[in-house]
Amino acid sequence: MSSTYDFIVPAEYDGCTARAFLRRGCSLSAHILTVLRQTENGITRKGELLRTVDKVSAGDEIRLTLMSERCGIEPIKGTLSVVYEDSSMLIVNKPSGMPVHPTKQHQLDTLSNIVAYHMRTRSESYVFRSLYRLDSDTTGGVLIAKDIIAYARLRDHTKTYLGICEGRYSEHITLSAPISLKVGSKMVRCVSDDGDTAVTHIEPELSSERYSVLHYVLDTGRTHQIRCHMAHLGHPLAGDDLYGGSRRDIGRHALHCDTLTLSHPHTGERMMFSFPLPQDMAELIESCIQPYSGT
DSSP: OEEEEEEEOOGGGTTOBHHHIIIIISOOOHHHHHHHHTSTTOEEETTEEOOTTSBOOTTOEEEEEEEOOOOOSOOOOOOOOEEEEOSSEEEEEEOTTOOSSOOSSOSSSSHHHHHHHHHHHTTOOOOOEESSOOOTTOEEEEEEESSHHHHHHHSSOEEEEEEEEESOOOOOEEEEOOEEEOTTOSSOEEEOTTSBOOEEEEEEEEEOSSEEEEEEEESSOOTTHHHHHHHHTTOOBTTOGGGTOOOSSOSSOOEEEEEEEEEOTTTOOEEEEEOOOOHHHHHHHHHHTOOOOOO
16 A cells, blocks of 8 residues: 655746755655655656656656555553544544553553554555654643655644643743753653753633643643643643652643644645643633633
């Protein structure tokens, strides 16, 4: 089973090489071009093989063909909340307690295992390529590309997170605070001058003396970035006992990926997806802050 992508050469690439058009105009990496060159009829124009050094003209229709790939992950039957799916991508709403990828402690109970089973029921086979990783207990939208071209073209997506932190927090800020692994720990992160750049945009929505509801947009995707930054501000996420939060009112850190915006890898159409809050976070907001109408 193969997947194909059709692109029309715009006027600004008239007379350029196919390589220049595919690299700059289609956002494809040198590695992807190598894969396409090694695939029979991987790059064609009017049904004929097109070399990357050949010149293209405005209006040319370039077809890219990729062969299917072996998944390589053991399929395990499980519940999968599919929000959207087509030939190039899969978008799911991940529950808490489910790792995205296999780890030493989790080999068969991950999102990738359930997706592997899902693709088998659809007679599909592709490498599990998640555009980002959510912590095991973080809920919400996960974007999965079904081939390397989709993965490259979906990288320019945006997502927002909704979190519930402890205490009253009402400051709209952009926090730029480097993050590194805490000395003596293999998991916990901390803000450190010699850490990796980490930028979090914080937008408060609701607040009370006990808890506040915040939205987050990340410029970087460091491990535990939101959790670490909120602990650094003195307002750890509710339920996040790893970073100083209390599990008095919720049994896991209260963080949810609630919106995802992307351009479709085939058509370029802008698409937006929303992921409803899980019950535990919705109940915490309703009982401890004020009635919550959704995002």
